[in-house]
Amino acid sequence: MIGGAIRGMGTARVERVAVRAETQEGEREAIVVVTLEGTSWQLNVRASPSDWERLSNVPGTDWRRREAVRLGTLEGSAVWWHVSDDALHISVGDHGPESSDFGLVLPLSVLRQVRDEVANVDESCG
Secondary structure, three states, X not given: OEEEEEEOOOOOOEEEEEEXXXXXXXXXXXXXEEEEEOOOOEEXXXXXXXXXXXXXXXXXXXXXXXXXXXXXXXXXXXXXXXXXXXXXXXXXXXXXXHHOOEEEEEEOHHHHHHHHHHHHHHHHHO
């Protein structure tokens, strides 16, 4: 498990963000579940190992042109990833990141932590 931090809006408090990845058992196709967890919230994003490779496209997104990478699902809904203002934005919703049902703004370092955790799962499975 790797940890990052999230700054509360309007406060100086920084919340720790834990990141871990694991293979989902009993799937037809291999699925990697990435869990992002704060003090009072948890997000479990499911995707195939090949889908997780698209994380490398996230830093190149241009939010001014409303670009985001659709990567993974959360309870069947699409998960959208993009970088804006030196922060990682994760949105959940089937109609795109602008009309998402839920979203998080996390430190950009969390993106590298997710990539590292997914790579560790790939190494242990392969």
